[in-house]
Amino acid sequence: MGKLEMYKKLSEEDKNNLTSYCMYRSIFTIARNYNKELSDDEVERLEELANYIYLKDEYYNFSDARISDFLTECYVEKGISLDRLEEQSWNDVLEAIDNNYLDFINDNEEEMER
DSSP, rough: OOOHHHHHHHOOOHHHHHHHHHHHHHHHHHHTTTTOOOHHHHHHHHHHHHHHHHHHHHSSEEEEEEEHHHHHHHHHSOOOHHHHHHHSSSHHHHHHHHHHHHHHHHHHHHHOOO
């Protein structure tokens, strides 16, 4: 059976969740690349944040995977907590993704201190 036939057999619920599934795949792939095992809670929070930012993105038109890749790299590579990631404005995150700038949170905090 080909992929198209398999897609046609998906339930409507699964078809409606394809973006989330792609984000989960992205999160697990990035975590595996850094030899990190994430809990279900961590994965769900990353996916929810990525999905929120994905829906807010009207200018850059980033893919779901690019957003979730970036957030996961900030979390697993840079050690930025989920709370700190969730506190950032979606616009700042999108700008950081555009510049591939994983240290954007540290810069934002330094600006606030000045």
